[in-house]
Each structure stands twice: as C-alpha cells, then as structure tokens.
Amino acid sequence: MNIFSYLQSGLSAIIPFVILLGILIFVHELGHFLVARWCGVRVEVFSLGFGKKLFKYKKGDTTYALSLIPLGGYVKMFGEQPGDHISAEDRKVSFTHKTVWQRIAIVLAGPLMNFFFAILIFFAVALLGEDAKTPVAGDINATSPAYAAGFRSGDRILSINEKPIVSWEDVQKSLSLKESHDLHLDVNVEREGSGEKASFALTAKAEPNPNVLSSYDYVANVDGLSPYSAGTTVGVIEGSPLGALGLKTGDTITAINGQKVSYWRQVDATLQSMNAKEALTLEVMGMREGDKADKPITLTMAPLESIKSFSLQTLGLESSELYLSKVVESSPAQAAGLRAMDRLVTINKVKLMKWEDVINNIKSFDGTNPVAITVLRNNQTIDLSITPKMTTQMLPTGTEEKRYTIGIAPIANIAMPEFMVIKASGIGEALVRGTQKTWDVSVMTVMSFVRLFQAKISPKNIGGVISIGQAASETFKIGLTQFLQMMAIISVNLFILNLMPVPVLDGGHLVFYVIEIIKGAPLSIRKMEVAQQVGLALLMSLMIFALFNDFTRLLGL
Secondary structure: OOHHHHHHHHHHHHHHHHHHHHHHHHHHHHHHHHHHHHOOOOEEEEEEEEEEEEEEEEEOOEEEEEEEEEEEEEEEEOOOOOOOOOOOOHHHHOOOOOOHHHHHHHHHHHHHHHHHHHHHHHHHHHHHOEEEEOOEOOOOOOOOHHHHHOOOOOOEEEEEOOEEOOOHHHHHHHOEEOOOOOEEEEEEEEOOOOOOEEEEEEEEEEEEOOOOOOOOOEEEEOOOOOOOEEOOEEEEOOOOHHHHHOOOOOOEEEEEOOEEOOOHHHHHHHHHOOOOOOOEEEEEEOOOOOOOOOOOEEEEEOOHHHOOOOOHHHHOEEEHHHEEEEEOOOOHHHHHOOOOOOEEEEEOOEEOOOHHHHHHHHHOOOOOOOEEEEEEEOOEEEEEEEOOEEEEEEOOOOOEEEEEEOOEEEOOOEEOOOEEEEOOOOHHHHHHHHHHHHHHHHHHHHHHHHHHHOOOOOHHHOOOHHHHHHHHHHHHHHOHHHHHHHHHHHHHHHHHHHOOOOOOOHHHHHHHHHHHHHHOOOOOHHHHHHHHHHHHHHHHHHHHHHHHHHHHHHOOO
C-alpha cells in the first residue's frame, strides 16, 4: 500500500469520528448554553473543540468558535470562576451569583441533552428500521436438552408463553430472570423447510446470567439452544473428487446446483435430494489467482451416480473447524511443529469432533505430562508432543480467563444468524422503542462500571478515542442506521460519564452544589481547587490508561 492509500484510509476513518464526536459535543454544550441563557447567565464563548480558534463569530455577548482540536468543547460563562471580582451590576448575569438550583440546572443540562439526544436517535432508527437477529434456532445437537425438549435445527420460534416473538432479542428477554427460579415454557415453533407448526412445553433451569452487563442476575437456560449454526466453509480431504476438481480447504460453498446453502446441515441435505444423474455444480467463495475475493467460483464435476457409496466423506468434504488457519509465532504449537492447514485428529488419543473438543482437552492439561496431538498433513498422520502454557484470554463477556493454550486458531466455520429489518408501525411505537432502548443502554453502561469495580470484567475493556474512532469508522462503512446507533450508544456513555462524581466533570460540580445545599454555604475556594486538581489527575490517568489499551489492541499485544 502506497503513502496515498494510507492517507486515504486514515482520512476515511477520521471523517466519521469527527462527525460523530462533533455532533455529540455540540449537543452536550448546547444543553449548558441554552439553560444558562434561560437562567440569565451571560455566555461569553461557545466553542466546539479546544486550542486555536479556526473560525469565530460574535453575536451579542457570545463568541461562537470552531477550534483546532476536535476532542471536546466548552461553554465559557461569565463569573463561573469563584473569587472573580464582579461588580454589583454584573452579578445578575454571573454564573456564580445564580441560585444553587439554577447552577445545578445549567450543569445538569449538558448530560441530560446527551440522554434525550440518544432517545431521538433511537426514535429515528426505529422509524428507519433496524437490523435484528431472526428468532431462528441454530444447530440443535441431537444429544442436547434443547433437542429432548422439542427444538430442532432451524426452528423459527413464534411464541413463548403466549407472547409473540419477533426477534432473537425477544427470546432472550423471555428467558431473563431477576430471581433464581425455574421457568415453565410453552413454546410454538415453525419447522425449517416443511413450514409445519409444533408446540411443546419444557422447564428451563435458572442459572447465573453469563452476561455480566445485564441487570438480570439469572437466565432460564435451555442447554443447546442458540442462534448459531455451522457454516459452509469446507475442509477438503486430499485426493478426493472435489479436491481434484480444485476445491480447497477454507473455501465456502454458497450454492449447490443453483440452490443457495448457508449452513452445513443444508449441504448434506441438498446433495442427498439431488438427481444423481445430474452434474454437480458448486459455487464457492475463495481466493484464486486472478480472481476477485468477492466473486464466486464455479466448479463442476460428473453426476453423483459415478461415485460409489456417495456421501460427504467420499466427495472429500468436511467442516473446516478442525483445520488450522494460524499457528502463533513462538508458541508451544510452533515449537512442536504444528503448521497452518494441519487437520487435528486426536488429543491424548481422544478423537476430535468439533473445535470445542480441542479447547476442552487443552484446558484440562494437568501441568505435568505433555499433550499428545495427532494431525493429518498431506494425507499422512503425524504425532506431536506439546506442552501448553498458561495464558490470559479475553472472553466475549468482557471477563478474563486464565487457561492453558498452545497458540493455534481454526479455520472458523460459524454462520452468522440471519438478520431482519424491524420498523416501528408509527411515531408512538418509535418513541416507546427509542426510550426503552436508551434506558437499556444506560443500564448496561452503569452495569459496566459496577462490574468493573467488582472486578467481574477486565479493565482492558476500557477504550479511548481510538476505540471510538474505530467504532465510528466501521459502523459508517456498514450503513446509516448502524452509525446512528453507535452515536446513540456513545451519547449515553457521555451522559453517564459526565455524571460521575469526579471534580472537573459535571458530576463533580453537582457534588459541590449538593454539599452547598446541605451546608447552606459553598465550599471554600481552596478546597474546590484541590478537588479539581485531584479530579484532573484522575481523569488524565484514565485517559492515558484508555489510550494504552487502544494501542495494545491496535498492535495485537
């Protein structure tokens, strides 16, 4: 990539970040500005950004400015510094000389504007339509409690306990519990393929909620029920018919004889339903020299009747999840001789069926005897001995887990759930959904701080401006609604963060005013100055730590 491409890539990331942060800062400072003017305070400067003023315009008593550094903003009010000498005539427009309740209103207005702005954004998204996971079950293992209860792969869940289910989020809400008690469920589903309706009842056992950011402490767990399915990324057995045709490990099958396939379970079902006299045509996504990555490749072979004892195995197909996409440098796996594209066969003579078996076997390492691993490479089995090492892994829940690893990654084969667009039927419903969504994000944000102080989530999850910039850039590329939703989430975060009782933040000022109400007099200037210095030190330390986390993630450390 040349220097022009790097600059272009950087600019494309910076522009969404500046748009997002600029709008949110404007909204926040506008809250302070409007309520200050309403309370009769003279506003001297309304600035977006800090540092050198690139543009300024004065109207009345106020100078409106656009400044160089777009990482904040401020409203400078007359008389806001305690101790300033102010004449008797000017006290009527001085911030410090307003009643404590007026000062509280002015300070509180900024965070509240961010809260109400989030409602407005989620309201708009509800009218535009937002993506949601369809309420469709993924792969249901035949040995799982979910299967025994009546669920089957691909079931569309229509209702739970007579409550209509529209999205997978509705399924999760139906299973969320405030208290630990088993939950009786009456479920109605529509079967995949046939469209037949089925009804069944089950009792789900209450378990601690794995989502530490949820306000619900328990979930009614239906073991084996999830929206995820194995995808159609293949592992290709060397010397097999499809391997000879040019299909490669890591390719993803998208269609068989013109029929779209999205899940591994559909591959076998589609092949079995084919006319054996027809030629087999596969459309696959994969990299070939001279081909584009987003362009399907068509492979055609002789009719299936030419293959004796036809099956996925005889065609040379299997799921890719036991093939290695990566062996980490300087890892135990690399030291032992494992390579990318090796196919894992056994660990300690236990046959592997899925990637979860690999993780569980490595995790159970006793710290003494090396792990015996058998792999398939170039149609030959190779026996290796590996000593795992203890590492810290970040889980999707935001917590850290110390466990043994060897430094390998699979060729992932998880199909993302299908998404649907949900639109509010009218302004009233959109307003309700916007308010509810803002409240849910607010609760989640507060819970993230609570869990952080409880050490239930890792401080490595704290992100700074780089994380915000990456999120803004990625969602901007995906689409308008995703970008707006990210803006609303960050707006809620600004609402919560600014209310924290840290001097220099709005919440710190509110604490001063509450003390003033209780005492009947403001704190001394000296005490407020010391508190401000401590607050600034805390805030700067947090910003440095967040930037450290950002760079650590960016560099993959």
